[in-house]
Amino acid sequence: MARDKLDRIVGLAIGAVAMALGCSESADDSPSQGRGGRGGNGAMGGFGGSGGAAGSAANGGTGAAGGSTATGGTAGASASGGSAGGGGSDGSAGSSGAAGSDGSGGASGAGGSDGSGGASGAGGSDGTGGSSGTGGSGGTTCAPPSPGSSGRNPLFTDQYTADPAPMVHGCTFYIACGHDEGNTGFVLREWFVLSSTDMVNWTKRVGMHFNTFSWANANAWAGQMVHKDSKFYWYQPVNQRGSGMAIGVAVADSPEGPFTDAIGAPLVDDALEMENWNFDDPGRTPFTIDPTVFVDDDGQAYLHYGGFGRMVVARLNGDMVSIDGRLSEVTPRGFFEAPFLTKRNGRYYEIYAAGVNPAAIDYATSDSPMGPWTYGGRILDPLPNVPGQDAATSHPGIAEFAGQWYLVYHLSNGPNGGGTYRREVAVDKLNFNSDGSIQKVTPSSGLRF
Numbered sequence: 001m002a003r004d005k006l007d008r009i010v011g012l013a014i015g016a017v018a019m020a021l022g023c024s025e026s027a028d029d030s031p032s033q034g035r036g037g038r039g040g041n042g043a044m045g046g047f048g049g050s051g052g053a054a055g056s057a058a059n060g061g062t063g064a065a066g067g068s069t070a071t072g073g074t075a076g077a078s079a080s081g082g083s084a085g086g087g088g089s090d091g092s093a094g095s096s097g098a099a100g101s102d103g104s105g106g107a108s109g110a111g112g113s114d115g116s117g118g119a120s121g122a123g124g125s126d127g128t129g130g131s132s133g134t135g136g137s138g139g140t141t142c143a144p145p146s147p148g149s150s151g152r153n154p155l156f157t158d159q160y161t162a163d164p165a166p167m168v169h170g171c172t173f174y175i176a177c178g179h180d181e182g183n184t185g186f187v188l189r190e191w192f193v194l195s196s197t198d199m200v201n202w203t204k205r206v207g208m209h210f211n212t213f214s215w216a217n218a219n220a221w222a223g224q225m226v227h228k229d230s231k232f233y234w235y236q237p238v239n240q241r242g243s244g245m246a247i248g249v250a251v252a253d254s255p256e257g258p259f260t261d262a263i264g265a266p267l268v269d270d271a272l273e274m275e276n277w278n279f280d281d282p283g284r285t286p287f288t289i290d291p292t293v294f295v296d297d298d299g300q301a302y303l304h305y306g307g308f309g310r311m312v313v314a315r316l317n318g319d320m321v322s323i324d325g326r327l328s329e330v331t332p333r334g335f336f337e338a339p340f341l342t343k344r345n346g347r348y349y350e351i352y353a354a355g356v357n358p359a360a361i362d363y364a365t366s367d368s369p370m371g372p373w374t375y376g377g378r379i380l381d382p383l384p385n386v387p388g389q390d391a392a393t394s395h396p397g398i399a400e401f402a403g404q405w406y407l408v409y410h411l412s413n414g415p416n417g418g419g420t421y422r423r424e425v426a427v428d429k430l431n432f433n434s435d436g437s438i439q440k441v442t443p444s445s446g447l448r449f
């Protein structure tokens with residue numbers, strides 16, 4: 001069955017991934033700072049995105065709006081007593097809420113900050129003043145890294161880390177990644193969660209093992225964790241026992257876990273793909289690896305995945321653990337594997353490993369999360385080979401934190417031995433041009449602030 005496809009891929013023996021598969025040592029391996037806060041009484045902090053609407057209770061504002069990346073929450077507009085406005089914006093205090101409509105005075109809204117919820121709205125100013133706000137959904141105003149501080153690349157040298165995917169939640173920058181334990185082939189059995197609140201000091205802990213999925217028996221490859229509705233979903237490619245690579249999803253109440261299998265079966269596997277495309281040969285299906293999930297401003301989530309030059313796109317249902325409709329192949333130019341989907345200023349960005357290994361990092365954009373994609377350019381050149389090592393795979397993700405975008409990727413030629421199967425996660429700043437294009441990144445020895 002799907003093993004045929006794996007064998008076929010191995011047979012191709014192109015690129016380091018194919019080679020790696022062929023010599024596997026073991027049978028066992030709103031980016032935009034979250035969602036916009038809701039208006040009204042919400043006590044939960046928003047984590048960026050668009051500002052939530054302010055409360056608009058008749059008797060006064062009921063709280064500040066959600067935090068936003070760029071814009072404060074909107075003002076209250078109740079007939080009596082405007083509500084507080086002003087979500088915390090990205091890196092700056094939330095703006096004041098404008099006066100409520102109808103002349104009855106809006107309150108000033110304090111900015112949400114640090115996820116602690118918007119401050120109370122003051123009373124309306126016109127007799128019918130609004131009562132105190134009950135705490136808006138907080139904006140996330142995260143402190144930027146300290147000026148003069150510096151980090152180091154790779155982030156860790158005590159263990160090998162690979163396939164990073166960033167997630168900013170609250171004021172913590174998380175990186176979900178794999179744990180390379182191989183030498184002459186891929187051996188990945190567990191995933192790490194790396195985290196930092198200052199981009200300089202990082203912690204590393206095991207987040208999950210592939211055996212969280214009872215139906216899996218190997219290959220804890222490149223996954224991504226996302227947040228939606230107070231749950232954390234970790235989409236992971238693993239080897240499905242008796243079959244080939246498949247994508248599972250685990251869920252937890254915290255990025256720290258504990259994670260449990262959300263379905264008890266794969267979300268996507270060869271069987272689903274064959275049914276989707278009416279294939280009778282699993283060898284015709286796309287390579288079911290490297291899931292990326294993006295939750296859009298309206299709550300709609302999208303799953304992309306794929307490898308060996310074929311990228312699949314699909315909508316997820318609201319439960320985050322089932323596919324809405326059909327899978328489609330909509331592959332950006334040059335795509336090889338490792339897609340990462342995000343959004344900035346209304347434009348969708350697909351960042352991905354491009355070209356047969358050694359891979360570069362390229363990107364494409366679209367006005368739809370389902371594509372089609374317009375090639376954007378190169379972000380990261382293939383890492384230079386080092387004698388005795390190689391730099392085969394590349395694996396990217398990008399996220400914004402405290403007003404700065406970052407590229408996470410892995411080195412294969414790090415200072416710790418390196419090589420295709422001993423990779424090390426690194427972070428560098430990523431900058432956009434005014435037209436939305438992405439500037440190239442030069443790998444550094446560490447972040448400087």
Ligand code: FUB
Pocket residue numbers: 017162163178186188221222289290337338393394395
């Ligand atoms: O780590 C195993 C595979 O290597 C990943 O799934 C790919 O993205 C490549 O990095």
